[in-house]
Amino acid sequence: MPSLGADMAAGTLVEWLKHPGDEVRRGDIVAVVETDKGAIEVEIFEDGWIGALLVAEGTEVPVGTPLATIVGRDRIEPPPASPPAPVPVLAPPPPPAPSAPRPPSTAREAPKEAPTTAALRASPAARWLAGERGIDLSLVQGTGPGGAIQRADVATFSSRPKHREGIDPAQMRRAIAAAMARSKREIPHYYLSHSFDASAALTFLADYNAARLPADRLLMAALLIRATALALPDFPEFNGFHDGEGFTPSEAIHIGFAIAIRGGGLAAPAIRETGQLALPELMHRLRDLTLRVRRGEFRSSELSDPTVTISSLGERGVDLLLPVIYPPQVAIIGFGTIRQQPWVVDDRIEPRPVMTVTLGADHRANDGHRGALLLGRIAELLQEPHKL
Amino acid sequence: MNRTDLRAMIVEEIGNIAPEVEAATLGDGEDLRKALDLDSMDIFNLVVALSLRLGIDIPDADAGQLVTLGGGAVYLERRLTGPALSG
Numbered sequence: 001m002p003s004l005g006a007d008m009a010a011g012t013l014v015e016w017l018k019h020p021g022d023e024v025r026r027g028d029i030v031a032v033v034e035t036d037k038g039a040i041e042v043e044i045f046e047d048g049w050i051g052a053l054l055v056a057e058g059t060e061v062p063v064g065t066p067l068a069t070i071v072g073r074d075r076i077e078p079p080p081a082s083p084p085a086p087v088p089v090l091a092p093p094p095p096p097a098p099s100a101p102r103p104p105s106t107a108r109e110a111p112k113e114a115p116t117t118a119a120l121r122a123s124p125a126a127r128w129l130a131g132e133r134g135i136d137l138s139l140v141q142g143t144g145p146g147g148a149i150q151r152a153d154v155a156t157f158s159s160r161p162k163h164r165e166g167i168d169p170a171q172m173r174r175a176i177a178a179a180m181a182r183s184k185r186e187i188p189h190y191y192l193s194h195s196f197d198a199s200a201a202l203t204f205l206a207d208y209n210a211a212r213l214p215a216d217r218l219l220m221a222a223l224l225i226r227a228t229a230l231a232l233p234d235f236p237e238f239n240g241f242h243d244g245e246g247f248t249p250s251e252a253i254h255i256g257f258a259i260a261i262r263g264g265g266l267a268a269p270a271i272r273e274t275g276q277l278a279l280p281e282l283m284h285r286l287r288d289l290t291l292r293v294r295r296g297e298f299r300s301s302e303l304s305d306p307t308v309t310i311s312s313l314g315e316r317g318v319d320l321l322l323p324v325i326y327p328p329q330v331a332i333i334g335f336g337t338i339r340q341q342p343w344v345v346d347d348r349i350e351p352r353p354v355m356t357v358t359l360g361a362d363h364r365a366n367d368g369h370r371g372a373l374l375l376g377r378i379a380e381l382l383q384e385p386h387k388l
Numbered sequence: 389m390n391r392t393d394l395r396a397m398i399v400e401e402i403g404n405i406a407p408e409v410e411a412a413t414l415g416d417g418e419d420l421r422k423a424l425d426l427d428s429m430d431i432f433n434l435v436v437a438l439s440l441r442l443g444i445d446i447p448d449a450d451a452g453q454l455v456t457l458g459g460g461a462v463y464l465e466r467r468l469t470g471p472a473l474s475g
Contacts, residue, residue, distance in 0.1 A: 206448070206449070209448035210447065210448060210449070213439070213445060214432075214435045214436040214439045214440075214445070214446055214448075215436045215439075215440070217432070217448055219428055219429060219432055220428075221428075221429075260427070262406060262408055262409065262424075262425050263408065263425075286429075287429065287432075287433070290429050291433075294406070314427050314428050315421075315427070315428050316421060316422075316427070
């Protein structure tokens with residue numbers, strides 16, 4: 001069971017999307033897990049074949065529990081010991097036991113003798129199908145004589161509506177409460193704020209969008225994320241993780257973008273390798289992410305990956321926000337709503353669209369002087385938007 | 389396609405973007421952003437969906453016309469029937 005957040009202790013395996021014998025590639029979605037943050041798709045981080053499913057659908061297990069064994073591509077048995085990954089999505093297989101996972105050609109048969117299903121009344125065909133699809137028979141409602149489970153019952157169970165019911169607001173509230181309480185308890189925050197003239201960014205956006213069809217246009221959020229991603233490489237002490245002992249900078253920049261859920265709650269999943277995305281691709285990813293977050297469909301790595309977070313209040317927000325760091329990250333950058341206000345230009349006062357960018361940062365990892373330079377750099381980039 | 393059809397189409401597309409909100413009962417002049425808590429990404433997606441469905445361009449500068457159901461229906465009708473179709 002992968003850790004999908006600093007405060008996640010356990011998760012419920014809702015659905016297996018891959019089954020024993022299925023070939024899998026790194027990045028494939030193999031299962032759906034229900035957590036405090038809603039239903040999350042779990043990715044696999046290795047190529048190979050699914051050996052055995054170790055956790056039945058509907059079971060809640062602690063973080064770190066192996067969910068399945070993977071038979072590596074280049075070896076048949078014993079199963080390879082996975083190198084320790086920051087986020088073990090599929091935990092390494094258990095130590096070689098007398099019954100080592102079988103080679104891929106026969107692994108498909110493995111689960112049908114699972115002892116958990118032995119005591120149930122089920123027809124051989126039902127057992128076979130349940131084994132084939134990795135279904136825990138104890139969850140299936142039998143309609144045969146004496147409540148015996150028949151093949152059709154398993155088929156019905158397996159084709160039931162997927163358990164992606166989106167976000168449970170109460171669970172999400174608990175997750176936010178746990179993360180934010182930890183943040184305020186452990187992280188010595190400091191806050192900085194910087195206002196700048198946003199007219200260059202707005203003009204760039206209007207010109208860019210006027211020449212394009214709706215689907216190819218940009219939102220201001222894409223410019224804000226791009227500017228931040230371009231500024232961060234010179235400020236590594238704001239991009240990474242603090243584990244309580246010390247700070248580890250991250251080479252990759254995966255910006256988490258806070259997305260509000262209508263009716264309450266939010267999630268800040270990562271836009272992976274943010275700095276490598278040009279504006280059109282960044283906008284595309286942002287649209288996709290927003291859509292999926294609001295449907296409650298995000299991937300495990302998207303929640304655990306962010307190395308730094310951006311919170312942008314958009315058009316109907318306030319002038320500035322003092323954002324709270326999402327641990328174990330060490331910085332969060334906030335963008336307030338652009339407002340028209342008096343601004344001094346060449347010794348004259350003019351009405352200008354002004355934006356305020358803020359930083360909430362972890363004083364264990366970095367200092368205000370550098371934080372100020374970071375905000376200044378972001379503002380500078382947004383005033384030269386053609387360079388984004 | 390008349391104004392009523394276009395209004396229904398906007399309601400339907402809002403339903404696709406934000407299934408959890410109820411747009412059909414809104415008044416013609418109510419601001420969708422305030423009444424339904426739609427943000428700029430939602431309005432962006434609404435413009436994209438309507439433009440693809442109707443096969444017309446909706447200039448970015450006109451997106452503000454789509455923030456009410458009544459205004460949106462009038463605007464789309466004009467785009468569909470008006471002489472100066474750019475899309």
